[in-house]
Amino acid sequence: MRDICRDTLMNEYIHLPFFFQRTPYGVLLTNDIGEHHVLEDDDFEKFVKTKKGIHADILCELEGKFFCVKKMTQEMIEIYATRYRTKKYFIFESTSLHMIVVTNRCNQSCVYCHASSDDAYMTSGDMSVDTADLTVKNILMSPSRHIKIEFQGGEPTLNFEIIRHVVSQRGVLEGHGKAVSFVVCSNLLNVSDEEMKFLIDNKVSISTSLDGPAYLHDQCRVINSGGGTHDKVVNTLSRFRENGHDDVAALLTVHKGNISCLHDVVDEYLRLGFESVFIRGLNPFGRCEKNADILAYEQEEFISAYKNIMEYIIEFNKKGVRVSEEYFSMMARRILTPFGCGFVDMQSPAGGAICGLMYDADGNVFVSDEARMMYRSHADTAFLLGNVHVDTRSEWFRSENVERMLRDSVLECIPGCGWCVFAPYCGVDPVRIYRDTRMDGISRDICGGKKALFEYIFSKIYSEDAFVRRLVRSWAWQR
Ligand code: SF4
Numbered sequence: 001m002r003d004i005c006r007d008t009l010m011n012e013y014i015h016l017p018f019f020f021q022r023t024p025y026g027v028l029l030t031n032d033i034g035e036h037h038v039l040e041d042d043d044f045e046k047f048v049k050t051k052k053g054i055h056a057d058i059l060c061e062l063e064g065k066f067f068c069v070k071k072m073t074q075e076m077i078e079i080y081a082t083r084y085r086t087k088k089y090f091i092f093e094s095t096s097l098h099m100i101v102v103t104n105r106c107n108q109s110c111v112y113c114h115a116s117s118d119d120a121y122m123t124s125g126d127m128s129v130d131t132a133d134l135t136v137k138n139i140l141m142s143p144s145r146h147i148k149i150e151f152q153g154g155e156p157t158l159n160f161e162i163i164r165h166v167v168s169q170r171g172v173l174e175g176h177g178k179a180v181s182f183v184v185c186s187n188l189l190n191v192s193d194e195e196m197k198f199l200i201d202n203k204v205s206i207s208t209s210l211d212g213p214a215y216l217h218d219q220c221r222v223i224n225s226g227g228g229t230h231d232k233v234v235n236t237l238s239r240f241r242e243n244g245h246d247d248v249a250a251l252l253t254v255h256k257g258n259i260s261c262l263h264d265v266v267d268e269y270l271r272l273g274f275e276s277v278f279i280r281g282l283n284p285f286g287r288c289e290k291n292a293d294i295l296a297y298e299q300e301e302f303i304s305a306y307k308n309i310m311e312y313i314i315e316f317n318k319k320g321v322r323v324s325e326e327y328f329s330m331m332a333r334r335i336l337t338p339f340g341c342g343f344v345d346m347q348s349p350a351g352g353a354i355c356g357l358m359y360d361a362d363g364n365v366f367v368s369d370e371a372r373m374m375y376r377s378h379a380d381t382a383f384l385l386g387n388v389h390v391d392t393r394s395e396w397f398r399s400e401n402v403e404r405m406l407r408d409s410v411l412e413c414i415p416g417c418g419w420c421v422f423a424p425y426c427g428v429d430p431v432r433i434y435r436d437t438r439m440d441g442i443s444r445d446i447c448g449g450k451k452a453l454f455e456y457i458f459s460k461i462y463s464e465d466a467f468v469r470r471l472v473r474s475w476a477w478q479r
Contacts, residue, residue, distance in 0.1 A: 013068040021421040033083040035065035096144040097356035103159035111220040114285040126159045127361040134388035135359045141393045150183045188236035200245045210250040212265035219257045251278035255295040262309040278326035285373035299449045332476035346427035350409035363388040370431040422454040
């Protein structure tokens, strides 16, 4: 029965809503619950036009993925709704990521610093104990049971006392039924032995920046008085590892000076024992915006460099060297598993406030890191929610800024995205869109190259090379 083409079968089915796009490997179909399928051109024509001759196996698969049904029963509606709710679980989880800027001072002056950090020798710019306590009090009000507290800056280790103070509240947070984890985003320039011991003893993860070997890293990541920082980063990294702490991740910022040398960056990451690299584009705020003439590249250039480096990474895996790229893995997880990827910038509606909140050193609260950057660079309050000294979490979430941000960031209602085949896996960063469309008065493409990256990722998911298909699946399921 399953092996025959049933001429009349398709007429028994009704279509459910789906998106589609023609690709070199067939017609890609996706739907709101995140299912995807590729049909050969001929089968697609039969499917949409209900012509005869479509294979029973294909119809079964399409039905299983909710592209069509024989009859829409109440039970099926409930299954569909559950699948949709699971995909949008982050809306019910709010807020799990809490970014605390413990200081705006920094001991580096990175050419592309989007946080507009102040000099390390300034006497102001640190978070006080009082502000830290009020911040923790508001974190406790988050419904989410999983809390990640990320210390940012400036360079957060310059105000280590506040890191110590907040981490010491772990028991209070756990006492309220929260599972807590901590991350310090540090340039690793000045971590003393005593501070390192504290971070290790308290299982604090480390996130740092590494732009490749010294000749690339030291182009942009320099200390205030001049001079590169590569050797210091590598040295601190080794000290962490010698002390048994492997929980150190690094990310890379791509700019005009290193975009054509990403192979050297991957080689350096492998030399230093990393198994993944995060290829991250420029964030056009603060110093990055001011230095655009020496940093910026065309979007096409980034996409081409990204694809090249992914091919390089795939080749390593074929030779038995395990290495992945974080953005690719997050998107693969979103496409191939029922789980979200927790990527705040890729949610619909936007993940700002719902997934992550940013607390500045003076107690100001923003929907995201980019929102804080825009406030610091342009004094723009469009994404400022309030201040821990003045109002509370429930007031922030009732504010007009949150309502507007959520309303304007539902992808399904955005022209161009509403019918995009990748919309079920995509999301927008409303601060970036606001910045691009209002700050300089130019209306731009809000997609920002995401479509080209999705096309590339799907070409690997449906690659003719079985090794590549398996590799992409392994990246999707790795945690
Ligand atoms: S941002 Fe781009 S890839 Fe994402 S849904 Fe919109 S058009 Fe598609």
